[in-house]
Amino acid sequence: MGWSTARAPLPPGRHLWQGDEACAEGAIAAGCRFYAGYPITPASEIMQRMARRFHEMGEGVFIQMEDEIASMASVIGASWAGAKAMTATSGPGFTLMLENIGYAIMTETPCVVVDVQRAGPSTGQATRPASGDVMEARWGTHGDFEIIALSPWSAQEMFDLTVRAFNLAERFRVPVFVLADEAVGHMRENVVTPAEIQVYERERSAGLAPFGSEADDGVPPMPAFGQGERLLVTGSTHDPWGYRKVSDSAVQDRLTRRLVQKIRAHQGEIIATEPYMADEDLDVLVVAYGFTARSARHAVKLARQAGIRAGLLRLITFFPFAEEAVLHHGEKARNILIPEMNQGQVVREVQRAMAGNANRVHLYAQTNGEVICPLRILSEIKRLVET
Amino acid sequence: MSRQLYGYFRTESFPTPFCSGCGHGTLMAALIRAINSLNWDMSEVLFVSGIGCAGWIPSPHYAADTLHTTHGRPIAFATGAKLFNPRLKVVVVGGDGDIASIGGNHLIHAARRNTDLTVICANNMIYGMTGGQVAATTPPGAITATTEAGNPDRAFDLCRLVEAAGATYVARSTVYHVVHLVKVLKNALQHRGFAFVEVLSSCPTHYGRRNSAASPTDMLNLYKGLCVGLDSAARDSAAIQGKILIGEFVRGGRA
16 A cells, blocks of 8 residues: 555567557556547557556456446446546547546546547547547536646656556546646657556455545545445535435545545645746747647757747646646746647636736637647747747 | 334435335335345445436435446446446346336337346336426326326336346336235346336326326225235236236246
């Protein structure tokens, strides 16, 4: 229980992997032994890799379910049976999963959901990248909650952040999203895997209330089915022992506050950003994430060569949002540029973080189903410096 | 209910939330009688239910692990738990709306896979919890809150549906035929593979009240008059016209 060091399932070394494949390998390295999914472009390679690897390993349960609703449901069922469990999908499937994702939030069920984003709305362009699901991940399921969402920018991070997603899920008993995009999911590049992996296992102590905690921001222990605990698990409002309290306002208040607070109070443990040439006064700070951050990094380099004081703040976590880091770097910048493969989602979070200085915040939106190239970002940087 | 069975229940959750005359209490006790006769250890049993009146049969009443899921999805949740821990004896209990309408896709696919689950569908032919709207199991012509002129559509024959999908144990009983009900539940629980039991369960509040069976006894008499055992049906095909067959339709081995 808690943190431990696990031997990696593969010998340490360098692998030429697609982002989707690296995601599957990260899941297995983190201890994932249950996968349920439904085919969808551009995430199907994750499912295929999981099926093949579980078969090779002779352990782990793989099932291709009848739809994404059932995939998410069986992941939750397996998690309560004691599994580290995952599913992966893209926009249309993610939308179908949302009701049961809310159930996982309410029942405090650890699991990992990967969304390899493609151009939408609706069927859109299945093989083209986008970042249109960021706010869907944040607010998609109904009710009031706090979530954790991670943003990989490389095949390496498809591995690393999937491991991290499992650790955060186990630590905080929440579904954790890996919000990739098609470009990162289908890109093939070197991934270095270590000999040992730091993994977190959920607390399974028996005899304690599985849905309550002394602390208002506490994460209660989670025993498994079959352990003799006579667990009452329900998506209805429940007391610390799982008894439904469908009209008790005090229980509803305490439960919803703790579900939010257990994330908010531990933001420092969760939020991750990476500054690049951003620790000084800047003409332009670029705030970027996912594949777009790769282009942004190159654009910043080119801007520096042109004598422009440009820097990058890369978001590795979407949510909880890195308000402090954005404010810290943003305060020193005359302009803040957010290039996004959507028509303005993270830009609103940045504006909120920069409250009082939101007029410095500029969006470059591109939703043509193509990745944003460095020169495009460079010309936006130049435009901001000139005006 | 006999006091010797109280150990199977979280008695602090009594009284049940069921209306007077509701068949679900009878089913709740019949399932425990079947489990008791098999001497099952409740710490090895996982009950999975969804949303609707029948979702309350196991949760919170049974003193075992219970997973009370989203509407329509209990079979999919149960599949994940069973596959990861095959030692669990997994029993799904749900209503007709839950299991056969919103959750119909999961029902046929679990039957097709012959997943080792026991699925009990408490069919009251109506959406009870939400106020008596028409269901996929409401007989043609029946009056409901959303079909005041009579249901224009046909009803599913759930047993034939699940049999066609590949279930290896399929039975129907009713809360009137309690001895028969306990017997088929017992057989379903012991079956290895996908076992499905449709249990006609009375809803005088929302179905009977609108369809000339307003009292609990009216509804039970309806089942008594309407149902014919498979054995007698085989002897006299004329006797099954307009009737509902009860009995074991499929008793196969694991495919």
